[in-house]
Amino acid sequence: MKYHVDEKGYYGEFGGAFIPEMLYPNVEELRQKYIEIMYEESFQKEFHQLLKDYVGRPSPLYYAKRLSEKHGAKIYLKREDLNHTGAHKVNNTIGQILMAKRLGKNRIIAETGAGQHGVATATVCALMGIKCVVYMGEIDIARQAPNVARMKMLGAEVRPALSGSKTLKDATNEAIRDWINNPVDTHYIIGSAIGPHPYPDMVTRFQSIISEEIKWQLKEKEGKENPDYVIACIGGGSNAAGTYYHFLDDMEVGIIAVEAAGKGIDSGESAATSALGKVGIIHGCKTMLMQTNDGQITEPYSISAGLDYPGVGPMHSHLYKSGRAEFYSATDEEAMRSGLELSKLEGIIPAIESAHALAIFEHKKFNPDDVLVISLSGRGDKDLQTYIDYFKLA
Amino acid sequence: MNNRIFTELDSDKKLLSIYFTAGYPHLNDTVKIIQDLENSGVDMIEIGLPFSDPLADGPTIQESSTTALKNGMTTEILFNQLQDIRKTVSIPLIIMGYFNPMLQFGVEDFCKKCNEIGIDGLIIPDLPLDVYQEQYETIFKKYGLINVFLITPQTSEERIKKIDAASNGFIYMVSSASVTGSKSGFGKEQESYFKRIASLNLKHPQIVGFGIKDKKTFAQATETAKGAIIGSAFIKHLTAHGTDNIESFIKSIR
Numbered sequence: 001m002k003y004h005v006d007e008k009g010y011y012g013e014f015g016g017a018f019i020p021e022m023l024y025p026n027v028e029e030l031r032q033k034y035i036e037i038m039y040e041e042s043f044q045k046e047f048h049q050l051l052k053d054y055v056g057r058p059s060p061l062y063y064a065k066r067l068s069e070k071h072g073a074k075i076y077l078k079r080e081d082l083n084h085t086g087a088h089k090v091n092n093t094i095g096q097i098l099m100a101k102r103l104g105k106n107r108i109i110a111e112t113g114a115g116q117h118g119v120a121t122a123t124v125c126a127l128m129g130i131k132c133v134v135y136m137g138e139i140d141i142a143r144q145a146p147n148v149a150r151m152k153m154l155g156a157e158v159r160p161a162l163s164g165s166k167t168l169k170d171a172t173n174e175a176i177r178d179w180i181n182n183p184v185d186t187h188y189i190i191g192s193a194i195g196p197h198p199y200p201d202m203v204t205r206f207q208s209i210i211s212e213e214i215k216w217q218l219k220e221k222e223g224k225e226n227p228d229y230v231i232a233c234i235g236g237g238s239n240a241a242g243t244y245y246h247f248l249d250d251m252e253v254g255i256i257a258v259e260a261a262g263k264g265i266d267s268g269e270s271a272a273t274s275a276l277g278k279v280g281i282i283h284g285c286k287t288m289l290m291q292t293n294d295g296q297i298t299e300p301y302s303i304s305a306g307l308d309y310p311g312v313g314p315m316h317s318h319l320y321k322s323g324r325a326e327f328y329s330a331t332d333e334e335a336m337r338s339g340l341e342l343s344k345l346e347g348i349i350p351a352i353e354s355a356h357a358l359a360i361f362e363h364k365k366f367n368p369d370d371v372l373v374i375s376l377s378g379r380g381d382k383d384l385q386t387y388i389d390y391f392k393l394a
Numbered sequence: 395m396n397n398r399i400f401t402e403l404d405s406d407k408k409l410l411s412i413y414f415t416a417g418y419p420h421l422n423d424t425v426k427i428i429q430d431l432e433n434s435g436v437d438m439i440e441i442g443l444p445f446s447d448p449l450a451d452g453p454t455i456q457e458s459s460t461t462a463l464k465n466g467m468t469t470e471i472l473f474n475q476l477q478d479i480r481k482t483v484s485i486p487l488i489i490m491g492y493f494n495p496m497l498q499f500g501v502e503d504f505c506k507k508c509n510e511i512g513i514d515g516l517i518i519p520d521l522p523l524d525v526y527q528e529q530y531e532t533i534f535k536k537y538g539l540i541n542v543f544l545i546t547p548q549t550s551e552e553r554i555k556k557i558d559a560a561s562n563g564f565i566y567m568v569s570s571a572s573v574t575g576s577k578s579g580f581g582k583e584q585e586s587y588f589k590r591i592a593s594l595n596l597k598h599p600q601i602v603g604f605g606i607k608d609k610k611t612f613a614q615a616t617e618t619a620k621g622a623i624i625g626s627a628f629i630k631h632l633t634a635h636g637t638d639n640i641e642s643f644i645k646s647i648r
């Protein structure tokens with residue numbers, strides 16, 4: 001279990017719950033109950049039923065023949081893009097809304113950057129008839145108008161985060177402040193494998209449906225459960241954590257993470273936390289994060305709003321530090337090129353976040369008989385305008 | 395341990411403590427603000443080390459932090475500004491800040507520097523009790539620093555007792571379920587919370603913070619508690635009047 005969370009909430013030296021006392025009762029309640037609640041039979045039944053009938057799981061494991069020919073490896077795509085709401089985010093929000101109900105909470109808050117997690121949260125709140133408030137940086141509200149409209153259609157209130165840099169990290173601060181102000185009736189649905197323990201582990205367990213399915217799907221297709229590599233993009237790290245989960249202790253499976261290099265690691269406009277970050281505390285968790293020498297958290301940059309987070313989840317910091325995972329970073333240009341390539345070769349337009357995972361082929365050579373599973377974490381509909389502008393398609 | 399905080403806590407009076415963000419409104423206002431506060435009769439000061447992401451603070455303190463950082467405030471600069479503070483100021487000085495800047499400075503170096511300057515204590519909202527005890531308590535003690543823990547209306551009695559046992563100065567009693575600066579006046583709920591805490595007969599005196607903003611709320615808070623801390627209201631005063639009228643603000647409180 002050395003890559004899983006320990007009983008104190010740490011992955012190696014990373015993790016923990018660095019929270020103000022005001023949050024202690026809520027986080028502690030969750031810590032004490034989350035495992036018991038999520039492995040209750042009735043919970044598992046409801047969770048899996050919704051994943052099947054509502055989300056559309058299992059998501060296919062698709063052998064990408066032309067992409068495989070192009071890059072000289074056996075490439076499977078885990079099609080999280082086919083989930084309801086268009087990304088892996090919904091696996092977590094379904095799990096957490098069921099958790100919130102069992103904790104007796106009747107109000108949900110969430111943070112969102114690009115709006116994908118906000119939409120996934122607003123969706124499950126509509127499904128359950130629970131009040132939903134989503135915090136979103138003022139700047140992101142302006143650049144992600146369609147997702148703002150979606151959240152509103154779904155009945156959520158979208159509150160602008162006006163503080164600091166007015167983007168995802170500030171939206172997260174605002175959501176945490178809301179939780180401090182509303183400690184009794186509210187559950188905070190964090191959107192990635194970040195935050196104070198037990199959030200990274202809870203989100204990871206909900207997302208681990210991804211690797212659970214990969215195991216049996218690959219067995220059907222390849223006659224073996226384990227690929228040679230699992231590959232995912234990392235913003236906060238939830239799709240990656242879910243993709244790696246059941247392979248963490250299988251040392252024959254190589255783990256590959258692709259972060260967003262933005263305009264280049266040394267450009268000053270990047271989100272490649274493993275390359276640029278140092279150990280610190282962000283949003284209640286000890287992990288690698290981008291910061292000044294003075295410990296002020298800096299604003300990351302990526303063309304993909306979903307990778308635009310200055311930290312990574314504590315599990316990933318541990319995978320990086322321990323050498324269990326290989327970390328790469330892809331620039332905007334490499335990701336966009338890879339997104340276009342997948343569109344042309346396979347007829348699948350990926351989210352720009354996911355396109356970063358596909359950009360691994362710009363950085364690493366594989367053997368022809370290597371079996372790769374790449375997490376296609378989301379679809380590109382939300383990114384159409386960015387693709388249009390970038391490739392001057394219109 | 396001979397710490398200025400103990401002297402204040404041992405006195406008969408109710409304590410008025412003021413929080414301000416270092417580097418606000420202007421980078422080099424720190425020393426003047428501290429001196430004016432002491433000269434106006436304030437009993438204790440919390441010097442806010444600004445942080446980019448102050449989770450437990452409301453808009454007022456947060457904006458002052460953002461401005462202070464824009465003004466160029468850093469941990470190093472703050473320590474330089476405070477280098478000679480003990481030549482002119484004798485009341486207790488506490489640094490209040492988030493843990494990450496201290497971690498980057500080096501916790502031991504940070505504590506050592508505080509000791510050299512004559513800082514009496516630290517309030518670090520996001521350094522949890524268990525981590526403090528396991529990793530940092532011996533360092534804090536070595537440099538004579540009192541670490542102040544928070545309790546809130548949601549803190550269970552069991553945990554309050556644990557915090558009381560781990561404390562060595564006073565307990566920072568957060569007045570309500572809120573971030574700083576977000577409540578208007580105290581109602582029945584706070585009164586009964588203040589009474590409940592008073593009835594626990596804790597070993598350590600409590601100083602109330604969050605939502606204290608004028609004579610009335612100061613009087614309400616100190617009816618049972620040893621003292622009260624004013625933060626956002628003082629920052630607002632600085633925003634409106636600059637650093638010239640500090641005494642008039644303090645005189646309006648008591």
Ligand SMILES: Cc1ncc(COP(=O)(O)O)c(C=O)c1O
Binds near residue numbers: 113236237
């Ligand atoms: C499609 C997609 N992939 C990946 C991410 C990155 O998040 P995480 O690293 O938590 O998987 C996002 C975030 O919005 C996303 O929408």
